[in-house]
Amino acid sequence: MNEPEYVKCSCAKCDKHIEFPETAAGQMVNCPHCGQPTELVMGEKLVAATKATPPARKGVIVGISLLAGICCGALVLYSISVLRSKHTDTATTKLATPATNINILAPSNPPVAATAVKLPKDLSDLKVGDIQLEKTKGSSLVYAVGTLKNESEYQRFGIRIKLDLLNGEGVKLGTAQDYMEVLEPHGSWRFRAMVTDSKAVSAKLDTLKEE
Numbered sequence: 001m002n003e004p005e006y007v008k009c010s011c012a013k014c015d016k017h018i019e020f021p022e023t024a025a026g027q028m029v030n031c032p033h034c035g036q037p038t039e040l041v042m043g044e045k046l047v048a049a050t051k052a053t054p055p056a057r058k059g060v061i062v063g064i065s066l067l068a069g070i071c072c073g074a075l076v077l078y079s080i081s082v083l084r085s086k087h088t089d090t091a092t093t094k095l096a097t098p099a100t101n102i103n104i105l106a107p108s109n110p111p112v113a114a115t116a117v118k119l120p121k122d123l124s125d126l127k128v129g130d131i132q133l134e135k136t137k138g139s140s141l142v143y144a145v146g147t148l149k150n151e152s153e154y155q156r157f158g159i160r161i162k163l164d165l166l167n168g169e170g171v172k173l174g175t176a177q178d179y180m181e182v183l184e185p186h187g188s189w190r191f192r193a194m195v196t197d198s199k200a201v202s203a204k205l206d207t208l209k210e211e
Contacts, residue, residue, distance in 0.1 A: 002046050004021065005021065005022045006019055006021055006022070006145075006177060006210060007020065007021075007022055007025070007042060007043050007141070008020075008043050008179075009040060009041045009042070009043035009131075011031040011036070011038045012036075012039065013031060013034050013036040013038060014031060014033055014034040014036070014174060015084075016031070016033040016034070017041065017179065017181075018032065018038070019178060019179055019193075019194075020040050020194050020196075021194070021196045022042070023176035023196060024040050024194065024199065024204055025040050025041065025042045026037070026039070026040065026041075027040050027141070028040075028139075029136070029139065029141050029194075030136050030139065031202045032143065032178070032192035032194075039140070045135060050092070056182055058180055064163065084172050088156070096161075098151060100156060102122075113187055116168070116182050118153055119153075121152055121154045121156075122152070125150065125151045125152035125154075125209060126149070126150060126151075126152075126156065126159065126208060127149045127151055128146060128148050128205050128208065129146050129147045130146060130202060131145070131146040131150070131163065131203045131205065132144070132145055132146065132203075132204065133145075133195060133200065133201065135205060141194065141199075142160075142162050142163070142195040142200070143193060143194055143195060144176050144193045144195055144203035145190065145191065145192050145193075146164070146190075146191055147188055147189070147190055147191075148161065148183075148188070148189045148191055148208075149184065149186075149187075149189075150183045150184065150185060150187050150188070150189075152185060152186075153186075154185060155159075155182060155183070155185060156182070156183040156210055157179075157181070157182055157210065157211050158179075158181065158211030159179070159180040159183055159189070159208070159210050160175060160177060160178075160179050160180075160208075160209045160210075161175045161178055161179075161180075161193070161204055161205070161207075161208050162175055162177040162190055162205075162206040162207045162208075162209075163175060163177065163193050163203040163204065163205060164204050164205075164206045165195060165200035165202075165203050166195055166200065166201065166203065167199050167200065167201060168201050173197045174196065174200070175206060176194055176195050176203065177194040178191040195200060
């Protein structure tokens with residue numbers, strides 16, 4: 001079965017990306033992001049995966065690099081200060097004559113606070129709930145909707161969800177998909193994938209990918 005080619009365009013109201021099959025081009029739909037009516041125009045064809053770094057990820061990388069530079073500078077200044085302090089203490093010790101022997105008690109080691117271990121990022125941290133088909137009010141368009149939760153401590157970038165569309169006998173008719181650029185830690189995403197086959201009565205998760 002030949003699945004439809006998916007393309008993307010920008011909403012005329014909120015400028016966010018909308019993914020849809022080429023066969024739906026020219027239709028007026030309600031934007032799945034802002035809910036305002038917009039026309040589906042032929043845009044860039046989607047590829048399986050993109051290697052571009054999302055803007056949010058670039059900002060994180062720049063911030064980490066800047067923080068690393070500040071830490072290195074602070075470490076150099078601290079090292080210079082320690083060396084100067086040792087030199088001053090040594091000179092003072094040579095000039096001073098101790099009158100009596102003084103017993104100095106070594107300080108006890110302070111207790112080390114336990115630190116929480118941050119688990120590595122994994123796709124299993126992205127949980128998909130129930131998926132239902134909903135018809136848009138005042139339109140013949142149908143969307144497969146559901147909620148995806150990020151249960152990790154990390155930001156997630158370039159999340160693409162692909163759904164199988166099924167008829168009443170459970171036979172696959174085609175696919176529908178949606179895309180999210182950035183999902184915050186412990187955040188939720190209400191995805192809306194356009195359904196183009198009128199015989200579809202249900203949808204289930206096919207694949208979930210992250211850039």
